[in-house]
Amino acid sequence: MAKNKEETVLITKDGIRHDGRKREDLREISFEVGVLDRADGSCLIEWGRNKILAAVYGPRELHPKHMQMPSQAYIRCEYRMATFSVPDRKRPAPNRREKEISKLLGEALDPALFTYLYPRSVIDVFIEVLQADGGTRCAAITAASLALADAGIPMRDLVSGVAAGNLSGKVVLDLDDIEDKEGEGDLPIAYLPNLEKVVLLQSDGIFTPDQYKEALDMLVPACKKVYQLQRKAITDKYSQINDAVQKDIDAEAKAKPAKDKKKADESKAKDDKKDKKKADDGKKSKADKEDKKKKGLKKPSKKKDDKKQASKEKEAKKD
Amino acid sequence: MNKITIINYSMYGEKKMPILIQDRSMVTPGEVIAEGDFSIGSHVYRREKKIVSQVIGLVTIKENFVSVVPLKGKYLPRVGDLVIGKVTDVSLSTWIVDIASPYHGVMRTSISLARRFDPIKDQTRKIFDVGEVIVAKVFSFDRTRDPMLTVRPDNRGGGNSPYLGKLVGGRVIDVSPSKIPRLIGRRGSMISTIKHFTNCKMIVGQNGRVWFKGNNFEDELLVLRAIEKIDREAHTTGLTDRIKEFLEEAKKQMTSPSKEKKSDKEKRSEKKS
Numbered sequence: 001m002a003k004n005k006e007e008t009v010l011i012t013k014d015g016i017r018h019d020g021r022k023r024e025d026l027r028e029i030s031f032e033v034g035v036l037d038r039a040d041g042s043c044l045i046e047w048g049r050n051k052i053l054a055a056v057y058g059p060r061e062l063h064p065k066h067m068q069m070p071s072q073a074y075i076r077c078e079y080r081m082a083t084f085s086v087p088d089r090k091r092p093a094p095n096r097r098e099k100e101i102s103k104l105l106g107e108a109l110d111p112a113l114f115t116y117l118y119p120r121s122v123i124d125v126f127i128e129v130l131q132a133d134g135g136t137r138c139a140a141i142t143a144a145s146l147a148l149a150d151a152g153i154p155m156r157d158l159v160s161g162v163a164a165g166n167l168s169g170k171v172v173l174d175l176d177d178i179e180d181k182e183g184e185g186d187l188p189i190a191y192l193p194n195l196e197k198v199v200l201l202q203s204d205g206i207f208t209p210d211q212y213k214e215a216l217d218m219l220v221p222a223c224k225k226v227y228q229l230q231r232k233a234i235t236d237k238y239s240q241i242n243d244a245v246q247k248d249i250d251a252e253a254k255a256k257p258a259k260d261k262k263k264a265d266e267s268k269a270k271d272d273k274k275d276k277k278k279a280d281d282g283k284k285s286k287a288d289k290e291d292k293k294k295k296g297l298k299k300p301s302k303k304k305d306d307k308k309q310a311s312k313e314k315e316a317k318k319d
Numbered sequence: 320m321n322k323i324t325i326i327n328y329s330m331y332g333e334k335k336m337p338i339l340i341q342d343r344s345m346v347t348p349g350e351v352i353a354e355g356d357f358s359i360g361s362h363v364y365r366r367e368k369k370i371v372s373q374v375i376g377l378v379t380i381k382e383n384f385v386s387v388v389p390l391k392g393k394y395l396p397r398v399g400d401l402v403i404g405k406v407t408d409v410s411l412s413t414w415i416v417d418i419a420s421p422y423h424g425v426m427r428t429s430i431s432l433a434r435r436f437d438p439i440k441d442q443t444r445k446i447f448d449v450g451e452v453i454v455a456k457v458f459s460f461d462r463t464r465d466p467m468l469t470v471r472p473d474n475r476g477g478g479n480s481p482y483l484g485k486l487v488g489g490r491v492i493d494v495s496p497s498k499i500p501r502l503i504g505r506r507g508s509m510i511s512t513i514k515h516f517t518n519c520k521m522i523v524g525q526n527g528r529v530w531f532k533g534n535n536f537e538d539e540l541l542v543l544r545a546i547e548k549i550d551r552e553a554h555t556t557g558l559t560d561r562i563k564e565f566l567e568e569a570k571k572q573m574t575s576p577s578k579e580k581k582s583d584k585e586k587r588s589e590k591k592s
Contacts, residue, residue: 121421152392154373157349194349
């Protein structure tokens, strides 16, 4: 490992990182809102190689009752990593780290929510890390806030999280797993972009005061960048329906004249058939009348006439 | 992704108050809608002088009144609301009713029933049992206590009160409670359209539950489809017309297959002759 550590260059002199990013570059972020049918709100975030699912239930009744808060809703947050989320199988029982992050994220989401609107109830936030690659808590809170918004829970603001790090004395944004482990420091924050307030700030490792300031200066615009992506993701979900509806309307408008024509043709064809039938019926009835007349006039030669008429009728039908 | 920055200084009064977002456009939590002395409605809050949205929803601006209609959310009881609930628990003098809200509804024999309830002779279970669906009105609700429901018809105003009590037969579907106004339509236009086309009985609860009962399965399916369509497309414009079109189309399709069969028979008979 020691040799490997020297081999992996975390950051070059030009400020290019091991995966080709520059110092202030974030990894690629994409969201999918409303992925779960059962949950009131949900969001799947893909942040670089992180894949995290957040589900929100509530506000709903809280059991056990003694945990109910008389003046506000209780936020019950659960951060959990799947056994397959990391290279070495993670044991399924919740460990210290998971419990800590659960508590932390719940407390970071609290100032963003109007909890006083739902006294005695609970808002459940479940965060499941499906694939981890550094910076999961930032990605998790970003996803959780979208899931909360998707559930229609009143919020002061969305929450966006980004981490900064210290790689060989250079401050960089959004550490991945290798940088997190090999680098000198990790500084995740969660931020309310419109209120301009920090709701979560942790730091791990070494930062000089100047580095700390630099990190925060870089983090705030980064969080705002993430916020814009969040906003787009959640409005897209509904504007997609809008677009689909618009397409339907356009398609219908185009299809209508064609349909009308078809219908008209069909009805014409039907009418023609009916007319033919009527005409046939008319012939028959006339023939019948003639029959009766003839019957009345010539009784003895009845059979012959009948035969003749029958043959005539057959001919008519064939025609 | 910059915010929509159409600043139209509202013409009301001399004060210049910028509205940053157009009427009926979509907002997200934390987004500033307007700045200045507006009166505010539901799902918005004031931060300093700004008026900010609390939810994802559509902005409504009327003169100097700003509010947001949310696209999703749980039902919060309001006094006077008609709700559809399912009885989940029965005790000697109360029923507990699930009304699709963070709080369950409570019905007491003493205040909720139209007729006198004698606790010695009468049994609560014989009036409403667990699992039965009822329509009730929210009698009282505040932050400190669970909502109280009633099935006692209120004729004090002289008008007819809507049906309250047990619902027998039919189907119940859950939709987002914020979409209920859209489902009812302006002066009940949407709901009467659906009723007209399907001949179904419908009761719409403010808590997002809709009960309906039709003459046959096809009609009920049609109602279900229509409600689902409204639930999905509630935030789009011209919905009533589209639902009307949809129902007309569906009705045509329902009647046309039988016609085709007839015409097939006719053809066969022609061939035989």
